[in-house]
Amino acid sequence: MTTLAPKAPGRKKRSSQALAGWLFSLPFVTVFAVFFAWPILWSLFMSLTDMTSRDLRTPFNVELVGLDNFAAVLSDPVFWRSLGNTGVVVLVAVPAVLVIALFLAVALNRGIRRGKGFFRTVYYVPVVTSIVAIAVVWKFLFADNGTVNAMLATIGIDGPAWLADTFWALPTIILLVIWRLFGLVMVLFLAGLQAIPQDVHEAARVDGAGSWRRLVSITVPMLVPTILLASVLMTVFIVQVFEEPFVITQGGPLNSTQSAVMYIYDEFGFGQYGTAAAASYILFLVIGLLSLIQFRVLRSRT
Amino acid sequence: MIDTPPQVAPRSDAVVPDPSSRRRRGRSPSESRGPVATTAIYVALVLGTIVTLSPLVWNVLSSFKPSGEILLAQSWWPETFTLENFSQLLSGGEFPRYFFNSVVVSVAIVLGNILLCSAVGYALAKLRFPGRGIVFGAVLVTFMVPSLVLFVPQFVTVASLNLTNTYGGLILPLIITPLGVFVMRQFISQLPDELLEAARIDGSGEARLFFRIILPLCGPAVATVGILSFVMSWNNLLWPLVVAQTSDMYTLPVALTTISQAEGSVAYGPLLAGSLLTILPIIVVFVFFQRYFIAGIASTGIK
DSSP: OTTTTTHHHHHHHHHHHHHHHHHHHHHHHHHHIIIIIHHHHHHHHHTTBOOOGGGSSSTTOOOBOTTHHHHHHHTOHHHHHHHHHHHHHHHHHHHHHHHHHHHHHHIIIIIOSSSHHHHHHHHHHHHHSOHHHHHHHHHHHTSTTSHHHHHHHHTTOOOOOGGGSTTTHHHHHHHHHHHHHHHHHHHHHHHHHHTSOHHHHHHHHHTTOOHHHHIIIIIHHHTHHHHHHHHHHHHHHHHTOOHHHHHHTTTOSTTTTOOHHHHHHHHHHTTOHHHHHHHHHHHHHHHHHHHHHHHHHHHHHO | OOOOOOOSSOOOSTTSOOHHHHHHHHHHHHHTSOHHHHHHHHHHHHHHHHHHHHHHHHHHHHTTSOHHHHHHOOOSSOSSOOOHHHHHHHHSSSHHHHHHHHHHHHHHHHHHHHHHHHHHHHHHHHOOOTTHHHHHHHHHHHHHSOGGGGHHHHHHHHHHTTOTTSHHHHHGGGSSOHHHHHHHHHHHHTSOHHHHHHHHHTTOOHHHIIIIIIHHHOHHHHHHHHHHHHHHHHHOOHHHHHHOOSGGGOOHHHHHHHHHHSOSSOOHHHHHHHHHHHHHHHHHHHHHHHHHHHHHHHHHHTO
């Protein structure tokens, strides 16, 4: 009795903690199961069936078609065009965002004394701004007779019909992608820069290293973990580029700005759920592979 | 000197500089650099500011122009200043409805995230229960799988629950976000255990503990989670585009997209006024809660 008495409340406490733990986790577990785990499993099934929008009421009354959907997606030239466009956006926008962000972060961290807070705020504004609203503005700015061409005309340049031009439409979209994201990466870099001990800089300066030399030999190498993280985040994010081309060009002209997620959305819009699910899985694999490669490459350099 | 981004979690490592390095940093920058270089940096930063803000400035100025003048693109400044676009937008038509929908959806998502993320965050940080590892694993997986490739099966799920074209369908899948769980868990795990032990000895139940002791201490983390989820839901396009099927359920981004894609018949003035009114609330929130935005980003970066 006397030996059991102190144990009993302990066990009771533990079991009440377990109960509380489950209760507090319940909302997350429910949302996770219903809107995440279940859809992922279901979409694997879906990608192997001929499900269309007409089957929405009876989603299991569908035919298994094996890998036909994957074959259909992989043999669709529009899919490859979408993937190619997405690749171009990633290859141009990710390095551009990283370089601009690095320059700004270094300038704000050590280059100037006054106005740091002001510039940081200003450069962060695009990150929070509604992308759809700005995409609407972009459409006006880069119209054939829009503001950008009017400004170019004043310095004697006859600008192209940006968004109606199969070559210039994609770069115009990429510009918006960069505009939207550089501030985010700049803030990541600022946090990373502040973790670099000042003493290292001081020592290098005493040894006669100039500011450029210190940037290349100290700041960038010590920032590699942050750069790695930022490049993976940006790649994963930009591979899913959707709003910019969807609002501004709807993928045109002639699919020149169609992105991979837009392709999925279109298949979904046509009611081809099986094909859309298959395309989603392919894109998911591409994203996973890209992150893996980036980790490997950037890791091996350190 | 740049003010150090406020930490979401009271961390102990090197982000907050110690007083000695603060002193040294105070004099170092301009010593090694001449006035020419400093001026060049300022010029670049100011040019960057102009480029960054010009689309927004253009939007503000153009929404006060008559529709005809917008298309002529003569000057940035309105030659004829008019409030017609705004009165047209706010009087007739469905714009107030879109705005209302956006507010309802965003407020629900923000409140849901604050309450539910902190609940799981608390459980993961301070409670011992069988299955905790699995729950945390689930959070990690949700964080890593890109959400955009999930919308097709998510839509079919929502449809099978009869939630398409309802607020429930717009809100529920986003009511708890893995990033929010991370932020809350990280913050709560830094709170001292003694606090909880003392309250438990006094006989407080876990629910009381959470609402009376933990939540009131989570101010900064709650602000961060609230703001991140507000930006996410206010600006979200794809999910509401898929779920909202009649225009009375459109949120602002869906409405702007639909209107701007309807070539030819578009009233440009009201469209740009609508775009401005979509941006404005988020800018206001940003200006007031800036430091929490940046703290949120920094905490995702240096986990």
